[in-house]
Amino acid sequence: MTPRGLLRAAALAILAATLLGSALPAPGLAAPEPRADPANRAQVALGQKIYAEHCAACHGAHLEGQPDWRVRKPDGKLPAPPHDIHGHTWHHPDEELFRVVKEGVAALAPPGYKTDMAGFGGTLSDDEIWAVLAYIKSTWPPEFQAYQRKLSEGAKAR
Numbered sequence: 001m002t003p004r005g006l007l008r009a010a011a012l013a014i015l016a017a018t019l020l021g022s023a024l025p026a027p028g029l030a031a032p033e034p035r036a037d038p039a040n041r042a043q044v045a046l047g048q049k050i051y052a053e054h055c056a057a058c059h060g061a062h063l064e065g066q067p068d069w070r071v072r073k074p075d076g077k078l079p080a081p082p083h084d085i086h087g088h089t090w091h092h093p094d095e096e097l098f099r100v101v102k103e104g105v106a107a108l109a110p111p112g113y114k115t116d117m118a119g120f121g122g123t124l125s126d127d128e129i130w131a132v133l134a135y136i137k138s139t140w141p142p143e144f145q146a147y148q149r150k151l152s153e154g155a156k157a158r
């Protein structure tokens with residue numbers, strides 16, 4: 001090959017690599033489906049049943065929470081917050097929500113913190129906890145789901 005021919009071949013190879021690189025996702029970089037997956041219908045259906053049975057009494061049949069949920073009750077404890085977009089569930093990454101449900105709020109709060117949110121680790125399996133989170137997430141509008149998913153992926157990478 002002439003030097004010119006070599007140059008041309010190299011330029012073509014670089015062009016091809018650039019085009020391919022932008023067309024194909026880098027292997028191993030695509031985020032895996034979350035363990036609480038709002039697009040997984042079977043998981044969401046299971047979560048909906050668990051929610052009705054174990055969570056709705058406090059957090060509301062429509063995830064609306066208890067009235068005046070920001071104001072402590074006379075016993076010093078907070079009412080149950082909503083899990084819809086008016087609460088702040090969607091501000092928390094998956095791993096944190098999972099821990100709250102499994103271990104209860106007290107496990108993550110300063111010592112002596114009084115709360116009505118007990119852990120469900122003795123009642124629900126890990127899969128059931130992920131399912132209830134998938135259900136809660138499935139009720140959010142797409143942009144809230146996308147925001148919370150980014151947050152969860154960021155939290156995992158740390």
Ligand code: HEC
Nearest residue numbers: 054055058078079080081088089100101105115116117132
């Ligand atoms: C006995 C009432 C009660 C039940 C039943 C209950 N919760 Fe809660 N939950 C609460 C209260 C009260 C809080 C706020 C606790 C605090 O900050 O002291 C809370 C907080 C939470 C939070 C944290 C929310 C946030 O924005 O920080 C999550 C997540 C949660 N609950 C999920 C669940 C799930 C899922 C279930 C069912 C498996 C459930 N809860 C059942 C009362 C309850």
